[in-house]
Every structure is written in C-alpha cells, then in structure tokens.
Amino acid sequence: xxxxxxxxxxxxxxxxxxxxxxxxxxxxxxxxxxxxxxxxxxxxxxxxxxxxxxxxxxxxxxxxxxxxxxxxxxxxxxxxxxxxxxxxxxxxxxxxxxxxxxxxxxxxxxxxxxxxxxxxxxxxxxxxxxxxxxxxxxxxxxxxxxxxxxxxxxxxxxxxxxxxxxxxxxxxxxxxxxxxxxxxxxxxxxxxxxxxxxxxxxxxxxxxxxxxxxxxxxxxxxxxxxxxxxxxxxxxxxxxxxxxxxxxxxxxxxxxxxxxxxxxxxxxxxxxxxxxxxxxxxxxxxxxxxxxxxxxxxxxxxxxxxxxxxxxxxxxxxxxxxxxxxxxxxxxxxxxxxxxxxxxxxxxxxxxxxxxxxxxxxxxxxxxxxxxxxxxxxxxxxxxxxxxxxxxxxxxxxxxxxxxxxxxxxxxxxxxxxxxxxxxxxxxxxxxxxxxxxxxxxxxxxxxxxxxxxxxxxxxxxxxxxxxxxx
Amino acid sequence: xxxxxxxxxxxxxxxxxxxxxxxxxxxxxxxxxxxxxxxxxxxxxxxxxxxxxxxxxxxxxxxxxxxxxxxxxxxxxxxxxxxxxxxxxxxxxxxxxxxxxxxxxxxxxxxxxxxxxxxxxxxxxxxxxxxxxxxxxxxxxxxxxxxxxxxxxxxxxxxxxxxxxxxxxxxxxxxxxxxxxxxxxxxxxxxxxxxxxxxxxxxxxxxxxxxxxxxxxxxxxxxxxxxxxxxxxxxxxxxxxxxxxxxxxxxxxxxxxxxxxxxxxxxxxxxxxxxxxxxxxxxxxxxxxxxxxxxxxxxxxxxxxxxxxxxxxxxxxxxxxxxxxxxxxxxxxxxxxxxxxxxxxxxxxxxxxxxxxxxxxxxxxxxxxxxxxxxxxxxxxxxxxxxxxxxxxxxxxxxxxxxxxxxxxxxxxxxxxxxxxxxxxxxxxxxxxxxxxxxxxxxxxxxxxxxxxxxxxxxxxxxxxxxxxxx
Numbered sequence: 001x002x003x004x005x006x007x008x009x010x011x012x013x014x015x016x017x018x019x020x021x022x023x024x025x026x027x028x029x030x031x032x033x034x035x036x037x038x039x040x041x042x043x044x045x046x047x048x049x050x051x052x053x054x055x056x057x058x059x060x061x062x063x064x065x066x067x068x069x070x071x072x073x074x075x076x077x078x079x080x081x082x083x084x085x086x087x088x089x090x091x092x093x094x095x096x097x098x099x100x101x102x103x104x105x106x107x108x109x110x111x112x113x114x115x116x117x118x119x120x121x122x123x124x125x126x127x128x129x130x131x132x133x134x135x136x137x138x139x140x141x142x143x144x145x146x147x148x149x150x151x152x153x154x155x156x157x158x159x160x161x162x163x164x165x166x167x168x169x170x171x172x173x174x175x176x177x178x179x180x181x182x183x184x185x186x187x188x189x190x191x192x193x194x195x196x197x198x199x200x201x202x203x204x205x206x207x208x209x210x211x212x213x214x215x216x217x218x219x220x221x222x223x224x225x226x227x228x229x230x231x232x233x234x235x236x237x238x239x240x241x242x243x244x245x246x247x248x249x250x251x252x253x254x255x256x257x258x259x260x261x262x263x264x265x266x267x268x269x270x271x272x273x274x275x276x277x278x279x280x281x282x283x284x285x286x287x288x289x290x291x292x293x294x295x296x297x298x299x300x301x302x303x304x305x306x307x308x309x310x311x312x313x314x315x316x317x318x319x320x321x322x323x324x325x326x327x328x329x330x331x332x333x334x335x336x337x338x339x340x341x342x343x344x345x346x347x348x349x350x351x352x353x354x355x356x357x358x359x360x361x362x363x364x365x366x367x368x369x370x371x372x373x374x375x376x377x378x379x380x381x382x383x384x385x386x387x388x389x390x391x392x393x394x395x396x397x398x399x400x401x402x403x404x405x406x407x408x409x410x411x412x413x414x415x416x417x418x419x420x421x422x423x424x425x426x427x428x429x430x431x432x433x434x435x436x437x438x439x440x441x442x443x444x445x446x447x448x449x450x451x452x453x454x455x456x457x458x459x460x461x462x463x464x465x466x467x468x469x470x471x
Numbered sequence: 472x473x474x475x476x477x478x479x480x481x482x483x484x485x486x487x488x489x490x491x492x493x494x495x496x497x498x499x500x501x502x503x504x505x506x507x508x509x510x511x512x513x514x515x516x517x518x519x520x521x522x523x524x525x526x527x528x529x530x531x532x533x534x535x536x537x538x539x540x541x542x543x544x545x546x547x548x549x550x551x552x553x554x555x556x557x558x559x560x561x562x563x564x565x566x567x568x569x570x571x572x573x574x575x576x577x578x579x580x581x582x583x584x585x586x587x588x589x590x591x592x593x594x595x596x597x598x599x600x601x602x603x604x605x606x607x608x609x610x611x612x613x614x615x616x617x618x619x620x621x622x623x624x625x626x627x628x629x630x631x632x633x634x635x636x637x638x639x640x641x642x643x644x645x646x647x648x649x650x651x652x653x654x655x656x657x658x659x660x661x662x663x664x665x666x667x668x669x670x671x672x673x674x675x676x677x678x679x680x681x682x683x684x685x686x687x688x689x690x691x692x693x694x695x696x697x698x699x700x701x702x703x704x705x706x707x708x709x710x711x712x713x714x715x716x717x718x719x720x721x722x723x724x725x726x727x728x729x730x731x732x733x734x735x736x737x738x739x740x741x742x743x744x745x746x747x748x749x750x751x752x753x754x755x756x757x758x759x760x761x762x763x764x765x766x767x768x769x770x771x772x773x774x775x776x777x778x779x780x781x782x783x784x785x786x787x788x789x790x791x792x793x794x795x796x797x798x799x800x801x802x803x804x805x806x807x808x809x810x811x812x813x814x815x816x817x818x819x820x821x822x823x824x825x826x827x828x829x830x831x832x833x834x835x836x837x838x839x840x841x842x843x844x845x846x847x848x849x850x851x852x853x854x855x856x857x858x859x860x861x862x863x864x865x866x867x868x869x870x871x872x873x874x875x876x877x878x879x880x881x882x883x884x885x886x887x888x889x890x891x892x893x894x895x896x897x898x899x900x901x902x903x904x905x906x907x908x909x910x911x912x913x914x915x916x917x918x919x920x921x922x923x924x925x926x927x928x929x930x931x932x933x934x935x936x937x938x939x940x941x942x
Contacts, residue, residue: 029590031540032547033577038590041535041605048536064512065519069502070541070579070610070626071563076503089570092542094579096564097625098614106504108541108565108579119500119509128798134512139541139610143569154568155541327599 006335009277014221019149021271025280025339028149028267035147035154039264042340043150045288046267047157051137053190053286054159054262057182061174063133063161068115070139071106076114079240083113086207090142092154108141113208113233113259116162117241124255126246127166131174132255135161150268151225151471158263164243164255171256172211172232176454178260179213179230187227191266192283192388193217193273194395195227196466197454198446203434209259210234213454216445216466218399219272222419224445224468227269228262268471274391280341281364283391284384289321291380292342293358294333296349298326306348309358309373313346316377318384338363343387344380348373364390409433412467416442419469426463434465442469477806480748485692490620492742496751496810499620499738506618506625510735513811516759517738518628522608524661524757525630525733528653532645534604534632539586541610542577547585550711554584557678561613563625579612584679584704584730587633588712595726597717598637602645603726606632621739622696622942629734635714635726642727643682643703647925649731650684650701658698662737663754663859664688664744665866666698667937668925669917674905680730681705684925687916687937689870690743693890695916695939698740699733739942745862751812752835754862755855760792762851763813764829765804767820769797777819780829780844784817787848789855809834814858815851819844835861880904883938887913890940897934905936913940 007020022028027043030036039047055065071094077084092108095101109115116134124132137159144154161178165171179197187193200212209231216224237243238254247253274281284290291313295306303324310322321342323333330347337345345361352358358376361368364387371379402420406412407428415422417440426447429437434444449455450462478491493499498514501507510518526536542565548555563579566572580586587605595603608630615625632649636642650668658664671683680702687695708714709725718724745752755761762784766777774795781793792813794804801818808816816832823829829847832839835858842850873891877883878899886893888911897918900908905915920926921933 029593031542032544032586032589033540033542036540036542038540039538041537044537045535047538064516066512066515067510067518067628069504069507069509070612071502071504071507073503091568091570092565092577093567094563095566097562098616099560099562106563115503118503122500128796141541145569157538325599 005277006339007277007279010220017275017277018268018271021275021279021339022149025341027271027280030149031155033154035144035152037149037153037155039157043267046270046282046286047264049286049288050190050266051159054182054186055137057186058135058159058161061133061177061182062131063135063163065136066134067136067138068109068112068119070109072109072115074105074107076118077107079114080208080237082236083208087111087142090144092141092143109138110140110142111259111261112136112138112160113162113237117237117243120162120164120255121241121243124164124243124245127248130164130166130245130255131170132164133161134163135159148268148471150264150271153264156264158261161258161260163258164238165257166245166247166253166255168234168256171258175211175213175230175232175258175260178258179215179454183215183228183230183260183262187215187217188392190283190285191270192285192391192395193227193269194392194399196399196446196448198448198466199455199458200229200446201431201434201444201458201465203431204444206231206259208233208236210236214446216468217269217273218395218402218421218468219269219471220275220398221272222402222421222468224421224466224470225265225269225272226445226470227266228260230260231258233257233259273395275341279339281391282341282343284343284388287343288319289342290319290384291344291346292321292323292337293346293348294323294330294337295326296330296347298324299350301353302348302350305353305373309346309348309376312377313380316381318380334361343384346376362387409436413437413440413442416440416467416469421445422467423464424467426458426465427461429465429467437467442467445470476748477810478748478750481691481746488746488748489739489743492746492750492810493620496812498742498751501620502626504625506615506623508620508624508626510628514738517741517753517757518735520757520759521661521737522630525653525657526608528657529606529630529632532604532648532653533602534606534634536607537605538607538609539580539583539590541580543580543586545576545578547589548578550585551679551708553707554679558582558613561615563612563614580609581611581613582730582732583607583609583631584633584708588708588714591633591635591726592712592714595635595714595716598719601635601637601716601726602641603635604632605634606630619739619942621735621742624735627735629732632729632731634729635709636728637716637718637724637726639705639727642729646682646684646701646703646729646731649729650686650925654686654699654701654731654733658686658688659863661754661756662741663756663862663866664698664740665863665870667870667917667919669919669937670926670929671700671917672902672905672915672929672936674902675915677702677730679704679707681707685917687939688740688744689866689873689892689939690740690942691746691869692743693873693892693939695892695937695941696736696740696743697916697941698737699731701731702729704728704730744866746812750810752862753812753814755814755859758814759790760813761790761855762815762817763792763794763808764817764819765794765801765808766797767801767818769795770821772824773819773821776824776844780817780819780847783848784851787852789851805832814855817847833858880907884908884911884913887911887938887940892916893938894935895938897929897936898932900936900938908938913938916941
C-alpha cells in the first residue's frame with residue numbers, strides 16, 4: 001500500500017497544498033483576529049534572511065532606516081484624495097486610548113506616505129537636504145476580507161522606502177534603481193525567483209502614484225503574484241504636505257518623490273514558486289540552514305561524528321544545523337526537513353561510519369547518494385550553487401512554457417483561465433480590454449516593452465500587456 | 472563674548488538639556504498622536520546596533536525569533552487577573568475595521584504574554600517540546616499621559632522574550648541567565664553602562680509575574696532608570712491558557728514560564744548616562760560611526776586624502792564615515808558631530824596635508840591633537856577601547872559618589888530628593904517604608920543582597936533596598 005502523501009498534491013488542489021505546506025512546515029498559523037497571522041520561528045527565519053539581504057541592498061543606495069509612528073491621526077488620510085479613496089475601506093481605527101474616547105480617532109498605518117511627508121516637510125529646507133532617502137521596516141494593517149496566510153493578511157510586515165528629490169528625473173531614476181538593483185537583484189540572485197519587471201497600467205497603479213513599477217512572478221499553478229512595487233509619486237504628496245525646498249537659484253520648489261515596498265508576501269511567493277509535493281525548497285543563498293547533519297541513531301560514535309561534521313561544514317562557511325534529536329524517529333525527522341526545504345541533508349548512521357561516508361540527500365534536484373565524509377566540505381558549496389541555479393532555471397522554464405503570445409482579448413482570457421500568462425499588444429487590449437479582463441477574473445499584471453525592458457510610458461509604441469489571474 | 476551654549480547646560484535644567492539634545496542631535500521628534508515618536512535616522516542607527524548586539528546574545532541562548540499579531544481580541548486580556556488590572560488603563564482599542572464596527576474590539580498589544588500563551592498551549596504537547604524559547608522584535612502601544620521621548624512613549628519598540636520550561640528551577644535559571652548574560656553583558660560591555668542588578672519588590676513587580684529581575688542605571692541627574700527586566704511568571708499564564716505538557720512520566724503538567732523585555736528607552740538612557748553639555752557621547756562598541764573623517768575645505772588634495780584615510784580606517788576594521796560636505800561650514804559640521812557624539816573626529820585641511828598629519832578630536836575624554844596620518848590605523852582602535860572603558864568608569868564613579876548608606880527612611884527620602892541613591896536595609900524599610908517613599912516621589916528600585924548579588928527572595932536576610940527617584 002502506498003503511503004498517504006504528506007501534503008495534498010498540488011495537482012489535486014493547489015490552494016489546499018499551500019495551506020498544508022504552511023502548516024506542516026511550521027511557517028505560520030492564523031491569528032485570533034480574523035486575517036492576522038503568527039509567523040512561526042522557521043517562517044520568521046526566512047524573513048530575517050530576506051531582511052538582511054534587502055537591508056544591505058537598500059543601504060547600498062544611500063538610504064537610511066528610521067521609524068515613524070504606527071498611529072496616524074485620521075485627518076491625515078484625507079490630505080491626498082486618491083490615496084484616501086484607495087485606503088479608506090481597509091483601515092483599522094483606534095477610537096479609545098488610555099480608557100477614554102479619543103478626540104480624534106487614529107488609524108493604524110496602512111502605509112506611511114502621509115505621516116512621513118508630514119516630517120519631510122519639516123526636515124527639508126534647502127537643496128542641500130536632498131535627496132532625502134528613508135526606509136522603515138514595520139508592520140502595517142489593512143483590513144482583509146479574504147485572508148490567506150502570507151499572501152493577504154490583515155497585518156503584515158514590510159519595508160517601505162520614501163524618498164524626496166530635487167527633480168523629476170532624479171526621482172524617476174531612483175524608483176527605477178530600486179526596482180532593478182534592490183528588488184530584482186535580490187529576488188533573482190537570492191530568492192532564485194523568475195520575475196517580470198514592468199510598469200502597471202493606470203488602473204493598477206498605487207493610490208496616489210503617477211507611475212508604479214512592479215515585479216511579477218508566476219506561481220506553481222500559473223497564477224501571477226505581485227512581488228514588490230516601486231512608485232513615482234510625482235509631486236502629489238509634496239503638494240498636499242507643502243514639502244518644499246529652496247533651490248540653488250533661491251526659489252521655493254516642491255520635491256519629487258518615490259515610495260517602494262516589499263512584504264512578508266515574499267514568503268508565500270517562495271512557497272508557491274519553489275515548493276513541490278514534498279514541501280518547500282529553500283534557495284541555498286536564502287536558507288538560514290543550508291545543510292542539516294542528522295544522526296540516524298543515538299550511538300555515541302555517530303553523535304560525535306555528526307557534531308564534528310557540523311563543525312567542519314560551518315568552518316567551510318556553510319550555515320549548518322545539527323539534528324541529534326535521536327529520541328524522535330529518524331524517518332519523521334527526514335520528512336520534516338524535507339517539508340522545511342533545507343537544501344542538503346547529511347545523514348550519518350553506524351554503517352556510514354564504518355565506510356567513512358554519509359548519505360547526502362539533495363532537496364532541490366532530489367536524489368540521495370553516499371559521499372565520503374572528508375569530501376563534504378569541498379563538494380557542498382558547489383552543490384548548493386548548482387541548486388540555486390536550478391531553482392531559477394526551473395522557474396524560468398515554467399513561465400516560458402506557460403506563456404503564450406495572443407492577439408485577441410478572448411485568447412488572453414482563455415490563457416489566464418487555463419493557468420497561464422498571455423502576452424497581448426497593449427494597443428490591441430487598451431483600457432476597454434482591461435475592463436473586460438476584470439469580468440473574467442484576469443488582469444494586466446504589467447506592461448513590458450517589445451524588447452522586454454520596462455517601458456517609459458503606458459502608451460509607448462510596441463508595449464505588451466502581460467495578462468494573468470493573480471493572487 | 473562667550474558663545475551661546477549649543478544645549479541648555481545640564482546644571483541649569485536637566486530635562487530641558489535632554490530635550491535639546493534629542494532634538495539637536497536629530498535622534499527623534501514627537502509624533503502627531505500624543506505620546507508617539509518619530510525615530511530619526513541617527514537615533515534609529517543606535518537602535519539597529521542595539522538590536523544586532525542583543526539579537527546575537529539572545530540567539531546564543533537558543534532562543535528563536537518569531538512574530539505574533541499586533542491586534543489581540545479584547546477578551547484575551549481578562550484571562551490573567553493581575554495582568555489585566557496592570558494594563559487596562561494603558562490600552563489602545565480598535566473598534567472599527569474595514570469600514571465596520573467590529574463584533575469584538577481588538578486591543579493593540581501592550582505586551583504579548585496573552586497571545587503568545589495562546590499559541591504555546593497549542594505548540595507544547597510533550598516534554599520533548601520544552602524548553603520553548605521565543606523572542607520577538609516588535610512595537611507595542613501603552614497610552615502614556617506624561618510622555619517623554621524614548622523614556623515614556625505611547626508606542627515604543629522592544630524585544631520581548633517568552634519561554635516555557637518543564638520545571639520551576641529551569642525557568643528561574645533561564646530568567647536569571649537572560650538578566651545576567653544577555654542584558655547586563657550587553658549594557659556593560661557594549662553600552663558602557665553602569666547597572667545595578669537586583670530584584671523588584673512585590674509592589675514593583677510586573678503584572679502577572681512571581682519575580683521580576685531588573686537592571687537599574689543612574690542618570691546624569693542622579694535619578695534612576697529601569698533599563699530592562701526579566702520575569703519569572705511561575706504558572707500564572709500557563710494556568711490561564713492551559714499550557715500543559717505530557718511529562719516523561721506520562722503526567723499532564725503545567726509549564727513554568729519567563730518573559731523579558733528591553734526597549735528603545737535604552738536610547739534615552741544612553742543620552743542621560745553618557746551625555747554632556749556638548750551633546751551625546753556614543754560608546755565606541757555601539758557607535759554605527761566610530762570615526763568621522765572631515766574635509767575642512769573643498770580642496771581636491773584634501774578631499775582625496777580624506778577619502779583615502781576613510782578607506783584605510785575601514786580596512787583596519789573601524790566603522791567610518793567620510794564628511795566631505797564642504798558646502799556646509801566646517802565649524803557647523805564639527806559642532807554637529809560633537810552633538811551626535813561620534814567618538815573620534817579626524818579633521819584634514821590643507822596645512823595638515825603638508826605636515827602629513829590630521830587633527831584628531833576625541834569626544835569622550837575631550838581634547839584634540841595632531842596625529843601622523845600614517846599612524847591613525849594603528850592608534851585609533853586602542854583609543855576607542857580606552858574611550859569605551861572611560862565611559863563605564865565615569866558612570867561607575869558617579870554612582871559611587873552619589874550613593875549613600877542610610878539607616879532611616881527619612882535619610883533615604885532626603886538622599887533621593889537630593890539627586891542621589893540611598894541603600895537601606897530592607898528589614899528596616901519594609902513594605903510600610905516603601906509606601907512612605909511613594910509619598911515623596913521615591914521608590915525602591917531593587918533589592919540587592921549584602922554581597923551585591925541578586926537575592927533569591929524578597930526577605931532574604933541582609934537584603935538592601937536601593938532607593939531613588941526614577942524616570
């Protein structure tokens with residue numbers, strides 16, 4: 001009799017597979033307030049590594065971290081018209097504090113453009129104060145009616161960057177720099193993710209932005225997920241908050257701004273892009289644990305060898321965990337590491353000791369073979385880099401095989417409904433076609449130029465719309 | 472004519488000096504909702520370094536980070552009687568979400584014992600799941616009627632550790648381990664802070680704890696500040712949440728717990744313990760910028776030398792910033808770095824170049840002298856370690872000189888009112904004496920044993936009460 005699968009197979013029920021995996025790999029739990037989540041240590045470990053890698057890239061741009069308040073006076077929200085319209089339905093409102101009803105209710109930040117602009121308007125006086133480049137790592141709350149762990153949660157964690165520049169060009173270039181050299185670089189080189197870089201249509205733009213750049217990934221079921229966005233805000237918020245500077249020429253000018261964000265949603269994307277029917281597969285460059293060294297039995301010689309091997313692999317620069325919990329059956333532990341997607345398992349038992357070998361199981365390509373213990377420190381770093389490359393290649397191949405070039409709206413709708421992406425000339429689709437897609441649960445994920453680059457304008461000739469169903 | 476001082480002198484008005492410093496060193500601003508704060512990049516940089524150092528020490532204990540929701544159903548709060556009584560007056564309550572009134576209001580977490588215990592009760596099944604060691608870095612909200620930046624704010628940032636153990640002894644030892652090897656080690660060795668480790672009296676204990684361990688520091692005005700606390704929770708929360716485990720002997724047992732926290736208040740303590748009339752003095756091991764290399768003039772040769780010197784000092788392992796903003800007057804920049812408390816300024820001008828020297832200004836001992844440029848990389852690491860030691864020594868000397876051993880309550884009250892600490896036998900003071908202190912705005916900061924160690928019980932013979940006014 002075949003063993004019952006650990007997870008619902010993806011082909012049977014993709015959403016259920018996702019929930020099973022999140023649960024069994026101990027990534028997260030539902031919180032008690034609807035739509036909130038508890039990020040468990042293994043899931044949070046992924047987020048910590050994402051933060052480290054992103055934070056280094058963000059600082060590389062000259063951006064500094066700061067922290068702005070969680071609670072925002074309700075009146076602030078109304079200062080930028082599009083912005084308030086976009087966020088009003090999602091707000092959590094604090095009406096009581098310290099045992100009393102508040103004179104003015106406060107909203108829990110859904111994003112921080114308003115409050116940050118209030119301070120930018122105080123801090124920016126002259127052209128010498130520009131560019132002002134600020135990022136914050138924080139939690140935000142957006143009331144969510146159809147929550148799904150990591151993908152849509154009432155509270156999530158993110159980084160939000162906010163910058164002010166002297167000219168339109170500088171702001172535009174900075175938003176593009178973040179898009180390409182922070183987000184895309186991180187996602188491709190650390191998360192091993194295949195992402196399409198493009199520009200949102202007016203309909204899909206951030207509330208208050210004049211341009212939104214996006215990164216879209218194809219999940220295992222062919223649906224799209226927005227992985228991060230970088231916005232040009234023009235002077236919309238500057239006008240609302242009077243954020244001005246004295247130019248070199250002695251004139252008061254409004255600043256030009258950007259904002260950009262990426263969230264714990266990336267953990268959900270990681271699951272859905274790289275996961276398989278046995279669990280998660282964590283890209284080695286991200287993994288907090290790249291190699292787990294397991295003692296098969298609680299025999300003293302085995303335990304000593306396992307610890308020694310762990311130390312040697314750590315000394316070789318790998319991130320290693322030793323699993324000597326021999327009071328838990330070996331098979332259960334192996335399945336658990338498989339679920340958690342640790343790239344390499346080194347399994348050591350009494351027989352291996354005699355041979356001077358260990359069984360090495362590689363989670364990403366799959367397969368298991370004996371390797372001389374002395375050779376591990378030299379072999380594994382290369383194996384991990386191969387695995388990193390393989391994940392990216394598999395993701396690219398999936399998108400290539402599931403994307404079709406189409407020339408009619410009907411074909412685009414059909415492709416999206418069938419679990420794929422369609423590329424259709426934007427000139428053919430247009431805003432009317434976009435409205436039609438919405439009736440079929442599909443949308444324009446982004447516009448890309450003919451040569452695959454990010455277009456400078458919505459209506460640039462040759463623009464192609466990437467159409468899909470999306471999370 | 473003497474120049475106007477940059478800050479209100481401490482001797483004139485200590486609270487105003489503190490506000491001036493926070494403002495002029497650009498550490499923080501008041502937020503728009505009363506009692507909230509904006510942590511500016513320089514202030515946040517201090518917090519980031521604190522987080523790095525603390526996080527490494529926390530992980531060293533085997534504790535893992537996780538993240539629990541900000542919003543907690545109001546009903547949770549009522550599950551532990553002392554706890555709800557302690558926190559009820561400080562709560563911020565969300566009554567509306569997504570445009571509707573909520574069926575059950577949610578409170579913004581003031582601390583997370585309740586919600587974390589709810590999950591501990593699900594995650595802990597058997598003795599194999601123990602100890603469960605969790606920490607989270609998060610924001611919390613406690614409505615504050617008399618706010619002061621960093622010291623008492625409606626929202627603050629902190630880490631909160633929560634652990635569950637199989638036995639009373641294990642939990643007790645873990646709380647003590649955090650107190651000594653995480654908090655005290657960090658504060659003494661990184662923050663260069665003089666802290667007294669002791670035990671809170673029943674009156675000053677955390678709401679819901681059976682024992683609270685504290686670290687108390689003496690500020691520049693002789694008042695005390697609680698720097699961090701580590702609590703034994705006994706089985707109070709375990710009972711409320713039915714957090715049980717199956718013992719090796721096959722019996723259901725309640726777990727024993729600890730919780731422990733330290734906050735952005737440490738930034739305020741840093742200011743008040745090490746600051747002087749010229750600004751902050753940042754301990755070198757904490758400083759994000761240990762050395763700033765300044766170009767006095769915008770001369771090409773000077774700029775080249777400044778950058779080269781910066782690179783060489785970075786290569787020597789120092790954290791260095793280059794200040795080549797020669798469009799800002801040199802004097803203003805020097806005062807600014809002085810205010811921000813960067814330990815070493817290396818100032819390079821055209822005349823220095825000729826001599827192959829730079830002026831080296833040391834913020835912590837004070838003073839300025841020419842040093843050969845070639846010698847900097849060898850000299851500065853030692854100088855910084857000396858400065859680190861000096862800060863701790865100065866703090867220790869202040870406490871020693873302002874602490875008196877007294878034998879009556881009147882003397883204790885008098886010492887506290889005069890800006891000092893009093894040590895009085897707990898047997899003499901007792902709970903009645905403690906109530907009397909409260910009438911004179913003083914309190915027992917902690918109990919210490921005769922030999923200076925942390926007492927195992929409130930009424931251990933020889934216990935000494937440390938009495939002071941406190942922030």
